[in-house]
Amino acid sequence: MLVRKACIRDVEEMHQLIQMYAEQGLLLPRTVQSLCEHLQCFFVAELDGRIVGTAGLHILWKDLAEIRSLAVHPDVQGQGIGRQLVERLIEEAAALGVPQVLSLTYQTAFFAKLGFQVVQKETLPHKIWKDCIHCRKFAHCDEVAMIYYTTAPVPVHA
Template sequence: MIRKARMADAKAIHKLLLSYAQQGLMLSRSLADIYEGIRDFYVFEVDEQVVGTVCLHICWSDLAEVRSLAVDAAQEGRGVGRKLVDACLDEARGLGLQRVFALTYKPVFFGKLGFHEIEKSELPHKIWSDCIKCPKFPECDEIAMSIEFRDPAAD
């Protein structure tokens, strides 16, 4: 089951994200950061246990980032990540956003969801505020991917 995160989920989210950060697959996020941004998170529950999480971070009036996607290793390959990203994309469409991006080491996964590879230089400089905290900065090896939504009002 997917739902918006609650305060009680923060420690489980932190644990999932920490496991990915320790593998060098994403930036570490403090528990305080998670509490502060809890409204941006979704969780996926199995038997009342949080086994996946993702965050939709709004960057600008027309742009958001899918970030902090983490799935418990025991649940990988079961569609948990896809469902979490789909929830973010549904919310982005509902908010009227025109574009969502992700910085990832899993371009095939995001490609299957309709994202396409872009140059990082296409993204506004404002989004790089988190990158400065990364030990890989400025030699980022993540792949930038983006999905755009058609504006039905333009038809």
């Protein structure tokens, strides 16, 4: 299994995988256009020539990035693919100098095993006002906010 940066030829399989979980209400839906526009943010897990996992790292502010659209095909769950994708995103955030990685998730046990800690959503003003305010679940969000602290230096706030 190979974890690598996503490329255009991966978009259709990424979209199908994300949509599978979006239809269950577990992920926000993404359009093919959105995936293309943000392709440089995404990584994929490839196994035997097919995309079996995907996840994106979106920079929200100088000190915060978010893991989005983490999806692993049901046929290969439990094989460490999600863990490898998240670890790759954490490495990417640290390399970019981003000290915190956010996940809004229902999979708290999974993220806790990887070192994420539960935080109050109210401590994330850049996320709340950038994206969440436009979400249909904003008034009754049931996702849990979890943060991973990278070893990146904390940027000076201006």
